[in-house]
Amino acid sequence: MIYYEILCYSCKKTFKVYEGSLLYKQFKERKSRIFCCDDCSHKIRMDAIKNFFRYLK
Incomplete structure (x- = not known):
């Protein structure tokens, strides 16, 4: 199966x-x-989602 390995911009780990x-x-x-x-x-x-509902109150 063909795949790319990409670097996550948040945790800096590679994922397929x-x-x-x-x-x-x-x-x-x-x-x-x-x-x-x-x-x-x-x-x-x-x-x-949490922040969205925080501002509704």
């Missing part, structure tokens, strides 16, 4: 992006774009 995934397609089209791994992506998303 396999052919057929959305990140693979995005990386292949624009190599200068910033990418993050699944763990960091989930953490960033949860922080954004």
Whole structure:
């Protein structure tokens, strides 16, 4: 299976992006774009949701 190894901009670890995934397609089209791994992506998303609901009160 074909994959790219990409450096996560948040935790600075390398992770693999396999052919057929959305990140693979995005990386292949624009190599200068910033990418993050699944763990960091989930953490960033949860922080954004928490902050959103904090300002609704």
